Amino acid sequence: MTMPTPGDARSTAPLARFNPVAALGACLVLAAAALAARDAVTEALLLVPVAGGVLLARVGPRALARRGWPVLLGALSVFLSNALLAPGPGLAVADAAPLVLRVVVIALPGLLVATTVDPTDLADALVQRLHAPARFAYGTLAALRLMPLLAAEWRALGLARRARGVDAGRNPVAALRLFAGQAFALFVAAVRRAARLATAMDARGFDTAGPRTIARAQPFGRRDALLLGATLLLAVAATATSVALGTWEPVLG
Amino acid sequence: MAAEPGRPRPVAVEARGWGWRHAGRRAWALRGVDLRVAPGERVLVLGPSGAGKSTLLTALAGVLDPAAAEEQEGELLLDGVAARAARGRAGLLLQDPQSQLVMARSGDDVAFGLENTAVPADRIWPRVDAALETVGFPYGRDRATAALSGGEAQRLALAGVVAMAPGLLLLDEPTANLDPEGADVVLAGVRRVLDASGPTLLVVEHRVAPWLPLVDRVVVLAPGGGVVADGPPSRVLTGSVGTALAADGVWVPGREPAPPPRTPPPPGAALLEAADVTHRHAKGAPPRPYGVSLTLHAGEAVSVTGRNGAGKTTLSLALGGLLRPTGGTVTATAALGPDRRPLWRWRAAALAARVGTVFQQPERQFLTGRARDEVALGPRRAGVPEQEALARADELLERLGLGRLARANPHTLSGGEQRRLSVATTLAAAPAVLVLDEPTFGQDARTWAELVALLRGLLDAGTAVCAVTHDRAFVDALAGRELRLP
Numbered sequence: 001m002t003m004p005t006p007g008d009a010r011s012t013a014p015l016a017r018f019n020p021v022a023a024l025g026a027c028l029v030l031a032a033a034a035l036a037a038r039d040a041v042t043e044a045l046l047l048v049p050v051a052g053g054v055l056l057a058r059v060g061p062r063a064l065a066r067r068g069w070p071v072l073l074g075a076l077s078v079f080l081s082n083a084l085l086a087p088g089p090g091l092a093v094a095d096a097a098p099l100v101l102r103v104v105v106i107a108l109p110g111l112l113v114a115t116t117v118d119p120t121d122l123a124d125a126l127v128q129r130l131h132a133p134a135r136f137a138y139g140t141l142a143a144l145r146l147m148p149l150l151a152a153e154w155r156a157l158g159l160a161r162r163a164r165g166v167d168a169g170r171n172p173v174a175a176l177r178l179f180a181g182q183a184f185a186l187f188v189a190a191v192r193r194a195a196r197l198a199t200a201m202d203a204r205g206f207d208t209a210g211p212r213t214i215a216r217a218q219p220f221g222r223r224d225a226l227l228l229g230a231t232l233l234l235a236v237a238a239t240a241t242s243v244a245l246g247t248w249e250p251v252l253g
Numbered sequence: 254m255a256a257e258p259g260r261p262r263p264v265a266v267e268a269r270g271w272g273w274r275h276a277g278r279r280a281w282a283l284r285g286v287d288l289r290v291a292p293g294e295r296v297l298v299l300g301p302s303g304a305g306k307s308t309l310l311t312a313l314a315g316v317l318d319p320a321a322a323e324e325q326e327g328e329l330l331l332d333g334v335a336a337r338a339a340r341g342r343a344g345l346l347l348q349d350p351q352s353q354l355v356m357a358r359s360g361d362d363v364a365f366g367l368e369n370t371a372v373p374a375d376r377i378w379p380r381v382d383a384a385l386e387t388v389g390f391p392y393g394r395d396r397a398t399a400a401l402s403g404g405e406a407q408r409l410a411l412a413g414v415v416a417m418a419p420g421l422l423l424l425d426e427p428t429a430n431l432d433p434e435g436a437d438v439v440l441a442g443v444r445r446v447l448d449a450s451g452p453t454l455l456v457v458e459h460r461v462a463p464w465l466p467l468v469d470r471v472v473v474l475a476p477g478g479g480v481v482a483d484g485p486p487s488r489v490l491t492g493s494v495g496t497a498l499a500a501d502g503v504w505v506p507g508r509e510p511a512p513p514p515r516t517p518p519p520p521g522a523a524l525l526e527a528a529d530v531t532h533r534h535a536k537g538a539p540p541r542p543y544g545v546s547l548t549l550h551a552g553e554a555v556s557v558t559g560r561n562g563a564g565k566t567t568l569s570l571a572l573g574g575l576l577r578p579t580g581g582t583v584t585a586t587a588a589l590g591p592d593r594r595p596l597w598r599w600r601a602a603a604l605a606a607r608v609g610t611v612f613q614q615p616e617r618q619f620l621t622g623r624a625r626d627e628v629a630l631g632p633r634r635a636g637v638p639e640q641e642a643l644a645r646a647d648e649l650l651e652r653l654g655l656g657r658l659a660r661a662n663p664h665t666l667s668g669g670e671q672r673r674l675s676v677a678t679t680l681a682a683a684p685a686v687l688v689l690d691e692p693t694f695g696q697d698a699r700t701w702a703e704l705v706a707l708l709r710g711l712l713d714a715g716t717a718v719c720a721v722t723h724d725r726a727f728v729d730a731l732a733g734r735e736l737r738l739p
Binding site for chain 2: 188
């Protein structure tokens, strides 16, 4: 293995070295435990495995704030709507706390996996472990690669319109029409590009109906089982502790 | 290496009265093509644009969908087997590297074709490494494909083709989208492939000279027809065929367009002033360009040159009032316009009437469905009466040899026609300053000569022309100042 250098497309975070299916499975376990309860103690205890995930994703506080702002925003809006709109006088912090914690426990691990796990690894793992259709998975992956190109295309289309003397000024109707026209041009450009990409992919045998191999093995090893097992254990432990303390409130019941 | 695929057996190619008519078209792209290429032969395929060269290559690669044909006739055989059934014997490299790469990591991209043809996983990586080595790819397998330059990306795409050990290598204008530096990188890669495995080669290119050392035969196709000339380069490219090819826009060595020498007149009034223009694309990124000051005068030509990534295109956007530089300003003098604000703050209509920009990729500039409307758009938006706007459009289309295409959809035009149309649309607003980004990229010789003649005419009439270019001959033809970015 060569040393990673700038321009290499591989994450060095420990979380990225697990089988993505194991990482996704761990997220699902946490989400299930968080959804099953509606008390603050269980949700707070579930923050322990979530913190473990943050460590594995190797994100510092600043990077966490940068990546995690949608979760924070979601948690904040849940807090405000529940604390302010709850019946009775004053802020109903106690009512809102479990809901806020639940948002964090469910959303943060998913966000960590989504930003750490390599899309290629994810496609490989989905095809090899969960038998997702290969042509769909790799076709999606190829489309994903075109996204930054489309962003560049969008900017170029905007510049071209200005260069042709077309702008909206302060007229919102003109702005909307201009936007629609530019969006259509982008759509046309995307279709053309996709057609060319499809030709290149088919020229390399992507459309052959026969069997297909995968160069990158995505084994489900002992560490992957360990990740999944440890998450399950911590989720059960959180629930059991809460039950023992008499604080556990099932969501159904 | 144990898993070396070995030398692929070169393929014999045969076309027997082959013809193809695209769905919805009245004219045949190709018809009556009779051609035999012996295994291991290296053939350069030439012809005017619209001669169906790409169609032939795509068909040989077996990826031309019969359902996309209105009509098809004759046979196309690889080693005696129909091309569509012989998929995998041929490898196809296309023009645009960005539309050929599939995966995020370089090694994975080369492995893609091997996976599709079910090569056992343990044999894939040795073949990937061998292919990367063969084309001379300078990075490791983990290199992000998004971080590659155009030439490097095209070299990687070539490795992806080569890894499948094709007996027939089909190259469809593989360097047309690249600057000279990138083109050299790809050529060197192709040379290494030919030396290593000796497949049969069919290459389509406008620029003939760089490929001459690699090919031993030249075949010329006619639009809607078949093979009109065939033989060794020394014979085909000389005499009447060579003259006809040059007239059709092929860059025939020794017959390149040679505009007469030009003595630039003394420059007129200053029109546009760039002061200390610096731009950082992101915080902490190196400034490109850095501290460029430049005054454009009426009737003056300035060529902006410099290596890739020096900030030439960014500078052209700033000069065209399309980008706000992170440092420095671009302003108009009183001779150009009354607005004293920096150019990027101007309203679009006022800008287009004074400073026109022609982009590298013309198709992005088109906003309407007809060439005539495209040219009339600028005048119409500037409030020119309808009759006059159309008259001006017709006059420009005629002048640029696009008169018969007035009703055509801009996107259906050939590359050269699109380039001329994009210039026409910009000129319709009669700007006093014209900024062009790589106007001669991928152009055939005829378009090149027409463009030079047109720009010289504009210069003589007092327009200031600033062109970003890698094209040495073009710089010389404009005979103006050269600004070389470090």
